[in-house]
Amino acid sequence: MPELPEVETVRRGLEPAMEGAVVTRLEARRPDLRFPLPEDFEARVSGRQILGLGRRAKYLLIDLDDGQTIISHLGMSGSFRVEDDEAAAMPGEFHHARSKDGKHDHVLFHLTRNGKSARVIYNDPRRFGFMHLWARSELDHYPAFAELGPEPTGNTLDADYLAQRFQDRIQPLKSILLDQTVIAGLGNIYVCEALWRSGLSPLRKAGTLVTKASKPKAQLVDLAHSIREVIADAIAAGGSSLRDHIQADGSLGYFQHTFSVYDREGHDCAREGCSGVVQRITQAGRSSFYCAQCQK
Incomplete structure (x- = not known):
């Protein structure tokens, strides 16, 4: 989809x-x-x-x-x-x-x-x-819009907002980020990419990124930035351009060639200095791609 x-x-x-x-x-x-x-x-x-x-x-x-x-x-x-x-x-x-x-x-x-x-x-x-x-x-x-969270493209999505939604939550990060009531329109590909950019495991419990004082930890600040950044990069490149997907002017986008973890099972991790290998696991019926060595 x-x-x-x-x-x-x-x-x-x-x-x-x-x-x-x-x-x-x-x-x-x-x-x-x-x-x-x-x-x-x-x-x-x-x-x-x-x-x-x-x-x-x-x-x-x-x-x-x-x-x-x-x-x-x-x-x-x-x-x-x-x-x-x-x-x-x-x-x-x-x-x-x-x-x-x-x-x-x-x-x-x-x-x-x-x-x-x-x-x-x-x-x-x-x-x-x-x-x-x-x-x-x-x-x-409209029924599908009534409970949607903020768009991942605007300033509303920041670490303070995520801290409110993550506080005391034991669900894995991957699951909560795919929840459309938390963030609207964020899907599997870009969740995997944002988690890799911020060095966070899709298995990590969401609540661990919030302090006892209900403030976002530094890693949550990085995650909010990574989500906005990966979406902006993908839009600028014309979408993920997988297979034969064509833009209005007939040219192919190139974001697929910069995927760091998505659909790269068995490849070396792209992070400089990391010797890990990209793994694929299944979470709630969806494939998660990540490097267990550098994503904690």
Whole structure:
């Protein structure tokens, strides 16, 4: 499933084609994806202007001029493709290959912008993605957003906040960092990378990073910084760019080539001066990659 940097790459790739455009026609080729499409979806979106594109955690937000927002999740295999009279491009960086097979084109946005026409096509072979319509003023009450923690890209995520959430917690760091009520949109790849950067084991109990006075220890300060840093680096590189994931301009991102531990089982640890080897363990059904020698 795409992680936050991948969804942010999709948002940035779609923005030039969609922001400010008028949806001359929305074409829904089937009544449902993972869930039924919104009632009267075609009629409610056709004729609307797109004011802007946003993101909350791993959800893409498309704001319309009538106060409604299309909330889109890519699921396991969803992708958007931009087509105009001159070219086609698929924005985003994904772990698995994305389909360009037209029989899986389920939702088409027919757009006009500055006198030019374009199409933004949602393709999803497995149909695990979905689209909902929600009032923009009520987004905080959308069920999936109601209890989300802060984004890992802003200043709200700092060591003091993490100390509040970690205090007296006996859960392993890996588990608590994947809890979306603690941090929104942080997924398996970037948790592994952030823990490696901060020298912390995914098995370590979260509460051990907080003092008896409820203050963050130095390692927790490092962890907060590492989370923000690894997400920023991945977004700057265009997502994780695993396999054939392509950006809007057709170029590949390169963050995958700087993975330090993720999917590197049996490789030498990349930390200078460490002679350890990357291991893979399973935690709550998810693979954790780490170096037991330098991550404590």
